[in-house]
Amino acid sequence: MSSLVYVLNGPNLNLLGSREPEIYGTTTLDDIGALLAERAAALGLTIEMRQSNHEGHLVDWLHEAQAEGAKAVLLNAGAFTHTSVALHDAIKSVTTPVIEVHLSNPLAREDFRHQSWVGMAAKGTIAGFGAAGYLLALEAAARL
Numbered sequence: 141m142s143s144l145v146y147v148l149n150g151p152n153l154n155l156l157g158s159r160e161p162e163i164y165g166t167t168t169l170d171d172i173g174a175l176l177a178e179r180a181a182a183l184g185l186t187i188e189m190r191q192s193n194h195e196g197h198l199v200d201w202l203h204e205a206q207a208e209g210a211k212a213v214l215l216n217a218g219a220f221t222h223t224s225v226a227l228h229d230a231i232k233s234v235t236t237p238v239i240e241v242h243l244s245n246p247l248a249r250e251d252f253r254h255q256s257w258v259g260m261a262a263k264g265t266i267a268g269f270g271a272a273g274y275l276l277a278l279e280a281a282a283r284l
């Protein structure tokens with residue numbers, strides 16, 4: 141069984157920690173990567189952390205996770221969550237379990253965030269717990 145877990149992050153998440161701290165917190169994506177790497181080591185896992193503002197990169201990386209035999213993918217697709225049939229299809233096209241992660245709880249926000257094309261194809265979703273949600277998702281991946 142592979143110990144590799146991909147952690148894929150979508151548009152604008154490179155700005156995490158710098159704006160809208162009341163919604164997204166002050167932790168940066170690099171901070172989250174460091175926290176994940178530490179927890180992954182304790183769980184006997186290795187993480188491959190990526191971020192892109194381009195939808196196709198996320199599709200390519202989902203395919204890559206499958207090709208590399210990854211144990212799971214943690215995916216915060218950012219706003220593509222609510223728009224991307226391509227990501228929905230990509231998740232469906234791989235056998236690697238995909239865990240949807242959100243810092244905020246989209247269901248408690250604007251109506252346009254209530255639809256998740258990612259969530260409809262994902263194994264499960266963790267949302268609303270800020271940066272800690274990534275660690276909870278990693279724990280869930282470890283138990284798969």
Ligand code: CA2
Pocket residue numbers: 151152153155156157158159160164216217218219220221241242243244245246253
């Ligand atoms: O809560 C989440 O993790 C989201 O995926 C974040 C997305 C949003 O479109 C989703 O509905 C929920 C937005 C990410 C934008 O990230 C920023 C980070 C810092 C400053 C501004 C935006």
